[in-house]
Amino acid sequence: MQPFLYEGLVFRAFDDSDAENFAAAARESVDSAGQWMSWCNPAFSRQDALDWFQLCRVAFAAGSAHEFGAFPAATGEFLGGAGLNAINHEHLFCNLGYWVRQSAQRRGVALRSVRALARCAFNTLGMQRVEIVIASGNIPSAGVAHKSGAQFECVAQNRLQLHGVAVSASVFSILPWQVAFTG
Numbered sequence: 001m002q003p004f005l006y007e008g009l010v011f012r013a014f015d016d017s018d019a020e021n022f023a024a025a026a027r028e029s030v031d032s033a034g035q036w037m038s039w040c041n042p043a044f045s046r047q048d049a050l051d052w053f054q055l056c057r058v059a060f061a062a063g064s065a066h067e068f069g070a071f072p073a074a075t076g077e078f079l080g081g082a083g084l085n086a087i088n089h090e091h092l093f094c095n096l097g098y099w100v101r102q103s104a105q106r107r108g109v110a111l112r113s114v115r116a117l118a119r120c121a122f123n124t125l126g127m128q129r130v131e132i133v134i135a136s137g138n139i140p141s142a143g144v145a146h147k148s149g150a151q152f153e154c155v156a157q158n159r160l161q162l163h164g165v166a167v168s169a170s171v172f173s174i175l176p177w178q179v180a181f182t183g
Contacts, residue, residue, distance in 0.1 A: 001066050001124070006116035009109065011068040011082065014056060018069055019049035021078040025101035032102045036138045038163050040099070056083075063087060066120070070100075070113055079104040082113035084121050084130070093129035094121055096174070098144070110141070114148040115179070122176045132172040135160050145172040149179075 003012035014022065026033075026044035034040040039048070059065035067083035080100035087094040096117050100109045114132070121127040132150050134141045146152070150172035159169035 001060070001120075004116070004120070005073055006119070007112045008073055009079070009112050009116065010071045010073050010076075011113070011116055011120075012071070013060070014049075014053040014067065014069050014081075016050060016053060018078060019046045019053065022049040022052075022069070022081075025078055025080070029099070029102040032105060032140075033099050036135050036141065036162065037099060038161075059085065063089065066125070068117070070109055077104075079109045080113070082110075082117050084117055084125065084127075087125070087127075091129075092127050093131060094125070094127050096121065096130050096132050098141075105140075110144040111147055114144060114150070114174075118148070118174045118179050122179060128176060130174040132174070133159060134170045134172070135162055136168040136170060142170055142172075145170075148174070150174045151178075 003010055023044050023046045026040050027042055029040055030042050056067040064087050065083055065085035067081065069081055070079045071077060072079065082098040084094045084096055096114060098110050098113045118130050121130045132145045134145060136155060153171045153173055155168050156171050157168050158166035160167050
């Protein structure tokens with residue numbers, strides 16, 4: 001998928017040259033994102049980032065995911081990642097995930113990422129439903145989902161694995177007609 005601009009952010013596939021910045025952002029974000037994302041740990045390395053980028057390329061080629069880095073158009077600084085994954089082509093739905101490096105949090109990056117990728121899911125991929133699945137207790141991410149206009153549907157038991165443990169998760173949905181109302 002080609003890079004695209006939304007509200008001052010460029011969303012593009014990861015390039016190998018992003019690996020060191022990605023790894024530094026992951027290590028910087030252990031206190032905020034690490035409790036919700038098992039991969040975000042103090043030992044996250046450039047090679048871990050390169051391995052992730054390769055998985056992203058394989059998933060893209062298979063049609064099962066579109067993963068993006070988020071960068072401000074003005075500076076090109078790496079702010080975080082967002083993706084459409086677990087794409088179900090039969091029933092036309094997917095998952096939308098996002099994370100923002102600690103130093104860029106509370107600047108609207110996650111909200112703009114959700115809005116941009118929801119539009120991409122509907123307008124480019126032809127999805128009819130986007131889900132945001134958030135581990136119970138992840139109040140900042142749930143706040144982003146609410147603010148984006150996603151509708152809370154349920155708490156699903158044992159929905160996610162976090163640090164090797166099954167945890168409950170809130171399931172939010174966005175439907176095509178909602179993106180017109182979420183700004």
